[in-house]
Amino acid sequence: DTEVTQTxxxxxxxxxxxxxxxxxxxxxxxxMYWYKQKAKxxxxxMFVYSYEKLSINESVPSRFSPECPNSSLLNLHLHALQPEDxxxxxxxxxxxxxxxxxFFGEGSRLTVL
Amino acid sequence: xxEVEQDPGPLSVPEGAIVSLNCTYSNSAxxxxxxxxxxxxxxxxxxxxxxxxxxKEDGRFTAQVDKSSKYISLFIRxxxxxxxxxxxxxxxxxxxxxxxxxxxxxGTQLTVLP
Numbered sequence: 001d002t003e004v005t006q007t008x009x010x011x012x013x014x015x016x017x018x019x020x021x022x023x024x025x026x027x028x029x030x031x032m033y034w035y036k037q038k039a040k041x042x043x044x045x046m047f048v049y050s051y052e053k054l055s056i057n058e059s060v061p062s063r064f065s066p067e068c069p070n071s072s073l074l075n076l077h078l079h080a081l082q083p084e085d086x087x088x089x090x091x092x093x094x095x096x097x098x099x100x101x102x103f104f105g106e107g108s109r110l111t112v113l
Numbered sequence: 114x115x116e117v118e119q120d121p122g123p124l125s126v127p128e129g130a131i132v133s134l135n136c137t138y139s140n141s142a143x144x145x146x147x148x149x150x151x152x153x154x155x156x157x158x159x160x161x162x163x164x165x166x167x168x169k170e171d172g173r174f175t176a177q178v179d180k181s182s183k184y185i186s187l188f189i190r191x192x193x194x195x196x197x198x199x200x201x202x203x204x205x206x207x208x209x210x211x212x213x214x215x216x217x218x219x220g221t222q223l224t225v226l227p
Contacts, residue, residue, distance in 0.1 A: 004156075042201055042217035043157065056214070090156050100145040100205035100215055104156035 003027075004105035006091050012111045015081060021108045023074040023091030032074040033102065034066060035090040043090055043104075049074060081112045116140045119202055119218030128227050132189040136202035136218045139183065143204040146178050147215070148187045151199045160200075161187065192225045199223070 004025045013019050023032065031050045035043035048056035049068040057066075063085075065077040074091055088109050092102040119136045126132055134148075145164045149157035161176040163169045169176045175188040185204075189196055202218040 006156075040220070042220055045214060048214070088154075088156075092156075100147060100203070101159060101162050102147075102215060103159060104149075106156045107154075109154070 004091055004093055004103055006089075006105035006108050008108055009106065010109050010111075012113065013078065013081065014113050015083070017081075018077070018079045020078065021076040021089055021091075021110075023076075023105060024072055025093040025103070026072055027093060027095075027103070028071075029093035029103070030071060030096050031094045032068065033092040033094075034064075034074070034076050035092060035104075037088045037090055037107070047076075078110070081110075083112050086111045114139060115219075117202065117204060117216050117218045120221055121219060122221040123224065124221055125224045125226060126192055128192060128194060128225055130192050130225070132192050132196070132223060132225075134187040134189075134200050134202070134221050134223070136185050136204075137183055138185075138204060138216075140204075140206065140216070141183070142206035143216070145205045146176070146185050147203040147205075148174075148176055149201040149203060150196075151201060151220070153198075157201055192223075194225045194227050197224045 007022045034046040037043045045058050046060045047066045052068045063080045067075040088107040090107045092104045094102050117138045148161040150160050151157040163176050166178050166180045173190045177186040199220045199222045201220045203215040205215050
């Protein structure tokens with residue numbers, strides 16, 4: 001199983017809503033990532049979890065709140081988002097800390113109205 | 114100057130052509146080099162992963178790294194319409210225990226015409 005599964009695939013939310021994006025991997029990977037990707041741009045790193053601990057936060061606004069309940073799951077909690085936060089949110093995982101081989105999910109396409 | 118520069122494209126070729134995709138970089142600390150393929154509205158898919166200068170071949174794909182010139186390439190032989198996608202180069206430096214961060218190129222959109 002070499003999949004990273006993300007749900008939901010599409011999400012539309014208002015600026016006052018609270019929603020969550022979910023990510024799951026069963027490859028035994030110990031690092032998990034959230035990326036944001038705008039149209040025709042490369043992915044931008046948001047957060048990195050290593051061994052279920054937050055190791056990197058790329059100065060992301062607090063309206064994005066990551067959570068890693070266990071080594072297979074990664075959530076991104078969303079609250080009071082802005083229309084400019086509309087993007088494709090990608091989850092990725094890697095075997096460990098010493099490799100750059102990231103495996104991405106298909107993404108959750110978020111639209112903020 | 115960006116750390117990673119990628120030929121922007123878009124690139125359009127006939128089926129069966131050899132495609133060359135290129136990136137240059139300025140950070141000498143980059144030691145690991147990757148190529149990702151991203152179909153429209155999908156997540157990036159890892160195609161090739163290399164960490165030494167030279168060539169690495171996988172089927173119709175060849176990744177080439179020249180660390181002395183800070184230049185990497187991806188060659189696609191006998192290109193197919195199914196190869197139509199955006200190709201992203203990515204690289205990372207050796208880290209001392211923290212999760213390695215990737216630096217992506219801006220992507221090259223490739224269209225292979227039947």
